Amino acid sequence: MTSWTMSAALNQALRDALTADDRVILLGEDIGVSGGVFRVTDSLLETFGDRRVFDTPISEAGIVGAAVGLCFGGWRPVVELQFDAFSYPAFEQIVDHVAKMRMRTRGRVDIPITIRIPAFGGIKGKEHHGESPETYFAHTAGLKVVTPSGALDAYALLRHAIEDPDPVIVLEPKARYWSKEEGELGPDELALGTGRVVRDGGDVTLIAYGGMVARIREAAEQLAHTGIEARAVDLRWLSPLDDDLLRRCAVETGRLVVVHEAPRHVGFGAEVAARTMELAFDSLAAPIARVTGWDTPYPPASLEDRYLPSVDRIVAAAKETVAY
Amino acid sequence: MAEPQVQPPTHWGGTEPRRVLAPDGSVVGDPAVRLEADELRAILRWMVLARRLDRECIALQRQGELTVYPGFEGQEAAQIGSATALGDADMVWPTFRELAVALVRGVDPGQYLQYHRGTWHGGPYDPRATRFGPICIPIATQIAHAAGGALGQQLDGSHEVSIAYFGDGATSEGDFHEAANLAGVWKLPLVLFCQNNGWAISMPAAQQTAGEIWRRAEGYGFPGVRVDGNDVLAVYAATREALERARRGDGPTLIEAMTYRIGAHSTADDPRRYRADPEVEAARASDPIARFRTWLIAAGHADDTFLAECDVEAERFAMTVREGVVAIPAPPPEWQFEWVYAEPGETFQRMRVEAMG
Numbered sequence: 001m002t003s004w005t006m007s008a009a010l011n012q013a014l015r016d017a018l019t020a021d022d023r024v025i026l027l028g029e030d031i032g033v034s035g036g037v038f039r040v041t042d043s044l045l046e047t048f049g050d051r052r053v054f055d056t057p058i059s060e061a062g063i064v065g066a067a068v069g070l071c072f073g074g075w076r077p078v079v080e081l082q083f084d085a086f087s088y089p090a091f092e093q094i095v096d097h098v099a100k101m102r103m104r105t106r107g108r109v110d111i112p113i114t115i116r117i118p119a120f121g122g123i124k125g126k127e128h129h130g131e132s133p134e135t136y137f138a139h140t141a142g143l144k145v146v147t148p149s150g151a152l153d154a155y156a157l158l159r160h161a162i163e164d165p166d167p168v169i170v171l172e173p174k175a176r177y178w179s180k181e182e183g184e185l186g187p188d189e190l191a192l193g194t195g196r197v198v199r200d201g202g203d204v205t206l207i208a209y210g211g212m213v214a215r216i217r218e219a220a221e222q223l224a225h226t227g228i229e230a231r232a233v234d235l236r237w238l239s240p241l242d243d244d245l246l247r248r249c250a251v252e253t254g255r256l257v258v259v260h261e262a263p264r265h266v267g268f269g270a271e272v273a274a275r276t277m278e279l280a281f282d283s284l285a286a287p288i289a290r291v292t293g294w295d296t297p298y299p300p301a302s303l304e305d306r307y308l309p310s311v312d313r314i315v316a317a318a319k320e321t322v323a324y
Numbered sequence: 325m326a327e328p329q330v331q332p333p334t335h336w337g338g339t340e341p342r343r344v345l346a347p348d349g350s351v352v353g354d355p356a357v358r359l360e361a362d363e364l365r366a367i368l369r370w371m372v373l374a375r376r377l378d379r380e381c382i383a384l385q386r387q388g389e390l391t392v393y394p395g396f397e398g399q400e401a402a403q404i405g406s407a408t409a410l411g412d413a414d415m416v417w418p419t420f421r422e423l424a425v426a427l428v429r430g431v432d433p434g435q436y437l438q439y440h441r442g443t444w445h446g447g448p449y450d451p452r453a454t455r456f457g458p459i460c461i462p463i464a465t466q467i468a469h470a471a472g473g474a475l476g477q478q479l480d481g482s483h484e485v486s487i488a489y490f491g492d493g494a495t496s497e498g499d500f501h502e503a504a505n506l507a508g509v510w511k512l513p514l515v516l517f518c519q520n521n522g523w524a525i526s527m528p529a530a531q532q533t534a535g536e537i538w539r540r541a542e543g544y545g546f547p548g549v550r551v552d553g554n555d556v557l558a559v560y561a562a563t564r565e566a567l568e569r570a571r572r573g574d575g576p577t578l579i580e581a582m583t584y585r586i587g588a589h590s591t592a593d594d595p596r597r598y599r600a601d602p603e604v605e606a607a608r609a610s611d612p613i614a615r616f617r618t619w620l621i622a623a624g625h626a627d628d629t630f631l632a633e634c635d636v637e638a639e640r641f642a643m644t645v646r647e648g649v650v651a652i653p654a655p656p657p658e659w660q661f662e663w664v665y666a667e668p669g670e671t672f673q674r675m676r677v678e679a680m681g
Contacts, residue, residue, distance in 0.1 A: 025479070051479060057509055062502030065468020066475060069486075072415070072452065073476030089498070096462045097469070104446025104458050107663035142664055165666035193669035240669020 002184065007177040009151040010040045010116075012185055013158040014078065018048050021076060024162060027054045027063045028080030028116075037082055038118055038177050060090040067113045068097045076112045078162055084119040084171075085128035091136070098167045099142030113167045114158070119147070120211045120261050121308060122175030124301035131298055132262035134209075137169045138239040138271075144192075145238040147171040149213035151181035153196075153236065156188035164192070173211035193240030201229035204318050205249040207272060208259040209235040212309060216259055219314035228322055238268060243279060246272065250280035255321045257289040259309050264292040286324035289317045333584045333607045335522040335529040338536050341550045341582045344557035347610045349618025356561040361625040367408055367556055368620055369634050371400040371613050374424035376638035377433060380646055381423070381440065385591040389650050391442040394421045398554070398586035401612030402519045403489075404428060405559030406581070409567060410455075410487065415477070417457040417470035417488045421519075425489065429456040434648035441652045464490055464497035467516065471503040474512035474576075485570040487515040487563075493524025495537050504578065508544035511575035515566045516541075518578065519553060521585035522607075526598035538580035546576045553581030554612040557619075584610065 004012075017024050026041060032055035035042035045053040056063045060081055067077035081087045087094070094115065101111045121130030138145045144166055148154035154172070161168035190196065198213065199220050206216035213234045220230040231253055235242060249256060256276060258269040273288040291309040299307045344353040359367075378395050385393040396403065403424035410416070416425055426436050426449075435449040439459050446458035457473075460466035470488035477484045494500050495518060507514045518537055522529050541548025547569075551562040559581055566577035584607040588595045595604075620626040661668075661676040668676075 057502075057505055059502045059506060061465075061499050062468050062471065062506050065465060065499060065503065066472030066506060069417070069469035069472025069474070070476045072457070072469070072473050073480065075476050075479070077472075092462060093465060093468065093499075097465060101446070101458070102666065103663045105451055105663075106444070106446075106448055107666070108450050108452065110666055144665075144669075192667065193671070237669075240671045243671050243674075 001182045003180050003182050004151040004155070004185065005178050005180050006148070006151040006154045006172070007038055007040050009155040009185060010158055010172065011042055011044070013155045013162075014041060014044060015047065017078070017159060017162045018044065018052055023074060024076045024078060025052050025054065025070070026078050026080070027056050027067065029056055029058055029082050031055060031080050036080060038174060040116070040172070041080065060086055061093050064090040064093040064098065064115065068093065068101060068111065071101070071111045071113060072109055076162065078114040078116065080116045082118065083129050084117055084131035084133050087115070087117050087133055094137070094143070095140050099140045102166070103142065110165045111167045112165050114161045114170060115167070116158070116170045116172060118174040118177075119171040120173045120175065121298055121304060122211055124304060127298065127300065130304070132260065132293065134171055134238055134262065135266065135268050138268065142167065143239060144168045145171065146236060147173065147210040147238065148236065149173065149176065149210055149234050150179070152183045152185065155185040157236065160188050160192070171210060175211045176214070179214070193237045193242055195233055195235040195237065195242040195245045197231060198234050199230070199232035201231040202253055203229045204255040204257060204322050205231040205233055205253045206257050206259060206314065206318060207233045207235060207249070209238060212259045212261060215309065215311055216314060219311045219318065222311060222315050223318055226319070228318065230318055241271070241275065243275065246276045247279040250276050250283045254283055254285035255324070257291060257314065257317050257321055259291045259314055261293045261308055263295045264290055265295045267292050286321045289321045291317045333522055333610060334603060335520070336582050339538070339550050341552040342558050342562060343552040343555050344561065345555045345615050345619050347554070347615055349615050349622060351619070353558065355557050357564050359560070364620060364625045365630060367404055367560070368613070368616055368626065369637070370404045370408070370424070370428055371556065371616065372634040373638045373641050374400050374404060374427055375613060376642045377427070377645055378423065380642040381437070382587070382591060384646060384649055385440070390437065390440045392590050392592045393440045394590040395587040396421050396424060396585075398584045398607060398612070399519055399521055400424055401556035401559055401616065402553035402581040402583045405556040406487070406517055406563040409560050409563035411484070411567070413455060413482070413484045414567065415455050415457065415470075415473050415484065415486045417466040417473065417486060418459060419466065419489055419491065419494075420459050420461050421491070422489050426456050429454050431456050433645045434652065437645070437649050438652055441649060443652055443655050464494040464499035464503075466490070467494070467503035468499050470514055471506045471512055474507065474514040475510060477513055478510070483571045485513045485515060485567050487517055489517050489519065491524060492518065492520040492522070492529045492532050492537060493527065494518070495540070496532055504540070504544045504576070507576040508546050511573070513570035513573070514576040515563065515570060516576060516578040517563070518580045519583055520580055521583050523585050523589070523595070523599065525589040525593060528599075536580070538578060541578035546578065548578040548580065550580045550582065553583030554610050554615065556612060556616050583612070
């Protein structure tokens with residue numbers, strides 16, 4: 001068994017994708033010589049050369065727009081936007097063109113762009129380095145949005161994203177880049193839009209994605225000491241969303257707690273709650289609880305721990321839901 | 325060199341644009357590129373057809389057969405001159421005002437006008453086969469697509485060139501800057517073709533930017549040229565030179581074609597709210613078709629019979645397009661879901677079933 005950090009697994013995914021398809025090219029700021037600020041593209045420039053791996057000017061809208069143009073020539077661009085908040089300059093290109101170009105051309109031009117974004121908080125970052133932009137993208141028809149929680153899924157999901165004929169936003173939880181996972185890298189054994197039960201239990205379901213998956217697993221372990229068996233679910237895909245899994249969890253546990261770093265207001269938890277209600281209202285034994293970041297801008301490093309959903313907050317919400 | 329007898333539009337101050345024909349049709353500059361008589365006549369024919377169709381489109385909108393339509397009257401030389409210079413495999417990245425370019429590229433006007441008929445976004449023609457990209461409304465965003473398209477052409481080792489069309493207003497957008505910068509750094513086979521038509525809806529060019537647009541090229545490390553956009557021969561020559569430069573691997577060129585938007589920004593716009601009629605009348609005196617026609621006759625490349633044939637053909641053309649446009653059906657409702665994803669998820673498929681009943 002090999003031990004992989006998420007950063008190394010993502011690097012291997014890019015390496016394998018570049019090898020498998022000579023129309024795959026990488027564009028991003030500091031991804032070449034420097035190997036990316038999180039080293040995800042380490043040594044790819046050396047291996048594949050500067051006609052496959054492009055160190056770009058600081059130009060998020062420019063490189064995402066260029067990626068759209070590249071698709072018309074049959075290229076398969078993989079763009080790195082260095083940090084979550086730096087995806088915003090490219091927002092117009094992503095929403096107006098990346099998401100809609102296939103429809104606008106009546107399917108004549110596929111847009112198989114992968115946009116990798118180191119996302120979410122938890123690394124004591126500067127402002128604009130801890131954002132949770134998932135709902136902006138998940139709300140946009142034409143995009144797919146995926147976020148891995150561990151190294152093995154990171155490999156599988158990034159390979160899937162690059163091979164997918166549609167544009168995929170890959171939100172890489174930067175707090176998990178250096179966390180390790182044992183196993184062999186390989187293609188995703190689950191279908192597009194499929195979440196995963198990462199710990200089973202019948203009393204309550206804890207639902208998360210990205211960096212919060214580790215936290216709901218920890219919360220589930222703590223709950224077990226108090227006699228509550230919690231199921232932990234990693235959604236993986238935010239678009240498409242795994243309706244069947246939500247329905248199953250509602251039917252089988254009757255109680256759900258959804259956890260994310262983003263602010264609560266119009267956060268992804270609202271979609272999870274509304275959809276579960278539509279799918280399985282009669283199975284619900286308690287209101288669906290949301291444990292989220294606060295409805296404030298992401299805080300400075302010294303306040304980060306009070307902003308992010310803590311294990312304590314998740315445990316408390318789960319207990320309240322079970323006791324309802 | 326003869327003095328132009330008619331003053332160009334007011335926003336043309338500063339650097340004199342490159343010019344072959346004066347507004348009165350007299351020769352004032354070196355055409356640089358020699359065109360045969362039949363090629364010259366073909367250019368005039370396209371200009372006449374394009375103007376007639378543009379007017380027909382405005383009529384169609386007034387009659388409720390098209391939704392909002394953005395006219396291009398006055399810009400025929402800029403559009404036809406540049407489009408005629410392109411090679412078959414060169415790729416055009418238009419805005420929403422390049423119907424004349426589309427005609428020269430062989431885009432079926434009936435398909436193109438589905439956009440303005442309100443039956444499809446983007447453009448239902450095949451952008452790869454026609455080498456004419458989707459109609460693009462978000463200002464300047466298509467220039468970044470053109471940069472990417474040009475990068476792909478460069479990586480493929482082809483000798484194809486991309487040309488991005490945009491207006492004076494687009495040069496205030498970040499995407500113009502980002503695309504121009506990428507083009508310079510990567511020495512892309514790209515022509516940045518700005519039609520400075522004086523007005524971005526109600527904003528005059530002088531308030532849009534304090535400098536001259538063509539001069540910006542220097543900051544990006546490639547040449548810029550200002551050309552009389554109402555002089556089809558000057559536009560053709562400047563575009564040809566830029567294309568050849570790009571094909572040689574010498575990188576991009578920024579062309580600022582000085583022209584004038586005679587009509588409204590679109591059929592939803594009332595230009596009397598922001599500009600005076602005398603300005604428009606002065607601009608009409610610099611009409612690109614009259615100028616070229618005068619010279620063609622004087623130089624013996626065309627005669628009155630040809631001009632009359634053009635007018636007859638333009639009338640027939642407009643009527644044929646009109647018949648096609650009014651017959652465009654509404655798209656089937658299921659098309660709303662058809663091309664959103666190549667491989668949709670199950671939730672999307674369920675919604676499709678829900679919507680279609």
